[in-house]
Amino acid sequence: MDTSAYLSAVVEQTNTFADWVHGRDAAARVPTCPKWTLADLVDHVAATQRMVAMLVGERMTEPSRAFAGYVPAPTDSDQWRAWLTEGAAEAKQAFESVADDTPVWDPSGAAAGVPFWSRRLFGEVCVHRADAAAALGMRYELAPEPAVAAIEDWLDTMTSRGYWENKPDFADAMRGTGQTLHFHATDAPGEWLARREPDMVVLERTHTKADVAVRGPAAELLLVLSRRRPLEAASTLELHGDRALLDHWVGHMDWVTDP
Template sequence: MSDLELVKHIGTESTRFRAVLQSAKPDAAVPTCPDWDVADLVWHLTEVQYFWAAVVRQQRTTLAEVEAEDLRRPTGFPELLRTADRCARDLVEVLRRTPPATPVWTWAEDQSAGFVLRRQAHEALIHRVDAECVTGARTPMDAALAADGVDEALRVMFGGAPSWATLTVDEHATLRVVSSDTGHRWAVNLARYAGTDEEGHEQEGPTLAIAPVDHLLPAVATVTASAADLDCWLWGRPPLGDVGLSGDVAVLAGLREVVAAGVQ
């Protein structure tokens, strides 16, 4: 997916997000984010977009260098929506004029404005789904964007290990994730990470190892659905269609263990 398409999706998904929630009650519960009400959901996306616009605009390469004034949460819901609109438009404009290769701080291995661009397109998309789950007015997700979201979820959110950890891959626990409508495929192995974190604590847990390319080698389990349904399933949001799970029950349970950890 091109950088220009990602920028466009940030604007489109953010606009849809606000439009869906304009008529919602600010204190209505968000079923996909149990600790939040509608106002909390709007404020969350607003803060996120405000922060990353500041990071990219200032082109800071460490978190300590980022100079972002505290964004005050409006007390009224209409003003909150106006603030959300302003922050979304600012993020889109900053990302549109910043080359993706520009070095900036991120929490990931990829320290570039391009990472922020991709991440914020999917942040807006998934929270648009959250908004629609409040009102029940679900609309289609762009298939290409959703497929890219699956790739990001598997490789960035669920895959690999921290820099301080050792990754151990189970060569026999093989899965194939298949997007039935776009034709994308991912070869996945269950794995575990273990090591001592920056604060000196021993850490270990389940993760995934994603092959750079799926060479269609045999897999003991398969997950198949449309790109949109896969994206929702990986993010813990309700798919609109079926997600087909077949093959080795233990390997599928291992995948569920990783996915159940969740990403907000």
């Protein structure tokens, strides 16, 4: 997917999310993010999209003003649909004003800028729509190709140099001596090998033997890797190898689970 396709998908996914949460109980708990209410979830999704729209639209190479520009979501859930759809539209418009090589700050350490944020917004809303589904009893569906793209975003961001350097607890937990985990989507092209090294997690897109392997439909693989569904509840996934290694990996994938 290119930047334009990602942003079109962000709008589509956000519109579905907005329809689900509109007018619902703001105090409803979000079981996949135990410290959050539905209001926290809506606020997080909308604030992130507006922050990125500012970063990209104003071509910021330093993020403090975008962080400081946080505007809370309305407390009245009857206003949520408009708030969310407007924010997604603003983000799409911001990306239309820049090129992929426009300098924009990003936290990955790779200076990926515009392409990083287009994919990040997509992965973000895909995962948080799963949170909304869990809170509201909705059925979560995501087509195989978009699900692969969301997995790519999740794994690439979590194994980035920037994430490693800015999350010392995560880095300490992920240090290894070459242990390998293989993730394989079976309904669309997508395979990843994560190798735990002393100073980083190396991510490769390849098919090879590993200490533990998980394979199955991309949407369900996304939910397990992002800690939105326990492996025991993911009946379509196959596990081969060291379950403890997988549990350790998933157990430390705690990004965006707290407000």
